[in-house]
Amino acid sequence: MSVKYVPVQWNPNKYLYDAVMLTGVGLFLYVFLYAAPGLLSHERPINQQIHNARAFGACAFVMLTVILCIGPLARLDTRFLPLLYNRRHFGVMTVFVALTHAGYVVDWYFAFSRWNKFEAVLFANTSYGQLAGFPFEAFGIFALFTLILLAVTSHDFWLKFLGPPLWKALHYMIYPAYLSLVAHVSLGILLDQQNHVFTAIFAGCAGTVGGLHLLAALKERRIDRTRSGGKGGWVHVCDVSEMRDGFAKVKLLASGERVAVYLNDGALSAISNACAHQNGPLGEGRIIDCLVTCPWHGFQYDVTNGRSPAPFTEKVPTYNLRLDGTSVLVHARPNAPGTYVEPVPLPGTAPETEAMA
Amino acid sequence: MSDPRKHGFFVGYLPIPPALRGFLLVICVLLISGLAGFGLALGTAQDDPGQGAFRFDYGRQTVTGVVELTPYPLLRVTIGNERIPEGHTLMLAGGGKTNVENRAIPLEGQLAQVSGVMLQRGDLDMLQLRGGADGISAAEGVAPPMGTVPLGRWQLAGEICDGKCLSGAMRPGRGLAHKACANLCLLGGVPPVFVSTQPVDGSEFLLITGPEGDHLPETAYDYVAQYVSLEGEVERRGDLLVLRMDPNTLRVLD
Amino acid sequence: MSQAEAILMGLRVWGGIGAVVAAAFLTIGIDRIDADARGAYVFRPLLIPAVLVIWPLVLWRWYLYETGRVHWHGRYDPPRRSHYLVGWLLPIGICALIVTGLLQRQSWPADVAPVQLSIPTEAVE
Numbered sequence: 001m002s003v004k005y006v007p008v009q010w011n012p013n014k015y016l017y018d019a020v021m022l023t024g025v026g027l028f029l030y031v032f033l034y035a036a037p038g039l040l041s042h043e044r045p046i047n048q049q050i051h052n053a054r055a056f057g058a059c060a061f062v063m064l065t066v067i068l069c070i071g072p073l074a075r076l077d078t079r080f081l082p083l084l085y086n087r088r089h090f091g092v093m094t095v096f097v098a099l100t101h102a103g104y105v106v107d108w109y110f111a112f113s114r115w116n117k118f119e120a121v122l123f124a125n126t127s128y129g130q131l132a133g134f135p136f137e138a139f140g141i142f143a144l145f146t147l148i149l150l151a152v153t154s155h156d157f158w159l160k161f162l163g164p165p166l167w168k169a170l171h172y173m174i175y176p177a178y179l180s181l182v183a184h185v186s187l188g189i190l191l192d193q194q195n196h197v198f199t200a201i202f203a204g205c206a207g208t209v210g211g212l213h214l215l216a217a218l219k220e221r222r223i224d225r226t227r228s229g230g231k232g233g234w235v236h237v238c239d240v241s242e243m244r245d246g247f248a249k250v251k252l253l254a255s256g257e258r259v260a261v262y263l264n265d266g267a268l269s270a271i272s273n274a275c276a277h278q279n280g281p282l283g284e285g286r287i288i289d290c291l292v293t294c295p296w297h298g299f300q301y302d303v304t305n306g307r308s309p310a311p312f313t314e315k316v317p318t319y320n321l322r323l324d325g326t327s328v329l330v331h332a333r334p335n336a337p338g339t340y341v342e343p344v345p346l347p348g349t350a351p352e353t354e355a356m357a
Numbered sequence: 358m359s360d361p362r363k364h365g366f367f368v369g370y371l372p373i374p375p376a377l378r379g380f381l382l383v384i385c386v387l388l389i390s391g392l393a394g395f396g397l398a399l400g401t402a403q404d405d406p407g408q409g410a411f412r413f414d415y416g417r418q419t420v421t422g423v424v425e426l427t428p429y430p431l432l433r434v435t436i437g438n439e440r441i442p443e444g445h446t447l448m449l450a451g452g453g454k455t456n457v458e459n460r461a462i463p464l465e466g467q468l469a470q471v472s473g474v475m476l477q478r479g480d481l482d483m484l485q486l487r488g489g490a491d492g493i494s495a496a497e498g499v500a501p502p503m504g505t506v507p508l509g510r511w512q513l514a515g516e517i518c519d520g521k522c523l524s525g526a527m528r529p530g531r532g533l534a535h536k537a538c539a540n541l542c543l544l545g546g547v548p549p550v551f552v553s554t555q556p557v558d559g560s561e562f563l564l565i566t567g568p569e570g571d572h573l574p575e576t577a578y579d580y581v582a583q584y585v586s587l588e589g590e591v592e593r594r595g596d597l598l599v600l601r602m603d604p605n606t607l608r609v610l611d
Numbered sequence: 612m613s614q615a616e617a618i619l620m621g622l623r624v625w626g627g628i629g630a631v632v633a634a635a636f637l638t639i640g641i642d643r644i645d646a647d648a649r650g651a652y653v654f655r656p657l658l659i660p661a662v663l664v665i666w667p668l669v670l671w672r673w674y675l676y677e678t679g680r681v682h683w684h685g686r687y688d689p690p691r692r693s694h695y696l697v698g699w700l701l702p703i704g705i706c707a708l709i710v711t712g713l714l715q716r717q718s719w720p721a722d723v724a725p726v727q728l729s730i731p732t733e734a735v736e
Contacts, residue, residue: 004651024392036400109538112453122615125537152661186712192532210702217698279689298368507731514723
């Protein structure tokens with residue numbers, strides 16, 4: 001939001017979110033590191049450094065799996081939206097866990113030689129021409145660097161500075177990073193592992209991420225079909241009878257942009273569906289205290305001019321509307337962000353307004 | 358207008374809507390218990406890393422014998438001790454992923470005293486020498502002749518490992534997840550060991566060298582940690598078998 | 612210089628340039644292009660790692676802001692269409708990778724016995 005930047009904008013929900021996340025991560029690591037060794041009936045224990053590397057590596061994989069499930073879950077069922085709210089902290093925490101994994105690996109497998117340990121990571125195995133024995137470390141390095149890139153650019157300053165579309169495009173790299181992580185495991189430990197509880201958990205986690213994304217994409221495609229249509233000029237959105245006070249109808253324009261048409265206090269207004277913050281879907285939000293509220297992070301806009309209330313300075317484009325009988329029409333050309341557009345009263349309320357005028 | 362918060366619309370900086378509280382509580386419990394459960398399941402799903410180990414419990418071992426180069430340095434023990442009997446052939450390694458060739462070459466064919474810590478995995482063992490002359494130095498006396506018994510050309514199946522991690526420097530110390538580490542050891546001149554599927558003349562571990570009694574050829578590095586078949590000349594040096602591999606016969610098994 | 616050394620040297624140079632850009636951007640640039648950053652200093656160290664990583668992007672955007680070339684249209688066009696592509700590519704990629712891994716698994720060929728191909732050709736005694 002506007003107003004001066006601070007390192008983290010804390011609020012009670014964020015504290016709660018982080019507390020739950022850290023408790024879960026702490027328990028994972030504690031159980032793996034301290035409870036599991038006692039339950040393993042090995043003649044001699046696994047080296048401590050290898051055990052640690054595995055604990056942190058497995059934890060990072062599970063954390064990233066959970067993080068990647070949140071998005072599609074929230075698209076499939078809006079009750080999951082609160083998990084999206086502070087997902088960034090989850091992501092940054094994952095980077096620290098992944099870095100710890102990398103640290104243990106580099107300081108153990110690649111140390112103790114006469115070469116620099118980081119150089120050793122790069123040249124020890126160069127069998128790039130084969131699948132079994134492929135230097136799977138390369139996939140881990142790519143995933144780690146990508147996670148670092150996303151974590152360091154996670155502050156809202158970068159969102160505003162780079163602009164939401166570029167920022168989001170950059171953060172789409174989480175998908176190649178996750179695939180790279182799956183490759184890191186598939187061509188690494190999966191080739192050796194004899195206990196197939198591991199295989200089942202790994203495939204189950206990755207499969208869940210893939211499956212949820214497919215389900216969410218199909219659902220979105222279905223919804224988009226009902227929202228799309230209409231080229232140039234005035235575009236039909238819906239019938240006025242479909243509008244519900246405080247809620248929006250979303251229209252997908254031929255340009256690919258989306259409009260959120262809101263009914264507020266008996267009058268229609270249209271703003272861009274993309275929140276100025278992270279391009280969250282404003283049309284899936286609600287009007288609270290006469291302000292459109294984004295379902296992702298609660299950014300608010302006056303529905304008539306697309307401006308955030310003072311002292312905030314965010315603006316979104318507005319659109320012109322008109323009624324053709326009971327048909328709601330929106331003009332496909334957006335107005336500059338923050339442009340006031342007179343709300344269009346619904347037919348039932350129109351005579352009253354006219355009478356008053 | 359109805360209060361949207363009654364419909365469970367979550368806004369991050371406002372209190373959690375009552376309609377969502379139960380659901381989110383369940384999610385929190387599931388997340389925390391799920392992470393703990395995954396930690397337990399993954400932590401206990403780890404395979405047995407084998408019984409190889411540094412035998413610090415044996416204390417420092419000091420024995421005397423004849424130094425041979427394959428080119429990986431060996432010691433044919435002539436004066437043994439409780440752990441390392443006379444007649445045993447010891448593979449020698451330096452600290453970490455290093456070798457002792459520079460120190461062993463001047464002593465080739467001579468009697469030398471070596472000192473260090475043992476690594477042991479079943480019948481396989483290796484001695485990690487102390488630094489400098491404390492680790493290996495010329496011993497007085499005349500080196501007795503040491504025989505090498507050729508056993509002919511063999512076709513074997515198994516895995517090329519770095520002998521040090523395999524014998525206990527790392528647990529686990531073999532397999533594909535460990536390949537880069539094994540390669541780095543081998544690049545550092547640590548003696549490579551071939552683990553045969555079945556014993557050859559009584560031994561399942563063979564020191565493996567290049568075809569002309571040189572270091573492991575570069576092509577072999579691509580096959581490290583995979584299950585392969587290969588051919589080569591096998592010879593016996595005391596109780597240790599040495600395999601001079603033919604890199605052209607390396608083949609990955611199905 | 613080996614390739615590995617060259618790569619690490621490249622990373623160090625990249626980070627070094629990033630440090631110079633960070634120094635300039637966080638002391639001068641940020642105040643010029645973002646009103647919300649004026650008077651806000653505590654959060655700035657938090658931005659350093661990002662500048663080290665994406666400094667070319669920082670320089671490019673800084674230039675666009677300074678020359679007034681940042682167009683508002685661009686800010687409201689999220690890459691949502693790629694959701695559908697990701698929805699297919701992710702599960703297909705995941706399945707392909709796991710299946711590839713599982714197909715590469717070998718089992719220890721315990722039944723393959725050593726074969727003596729020839730008797731000794733020489734005897735060194």
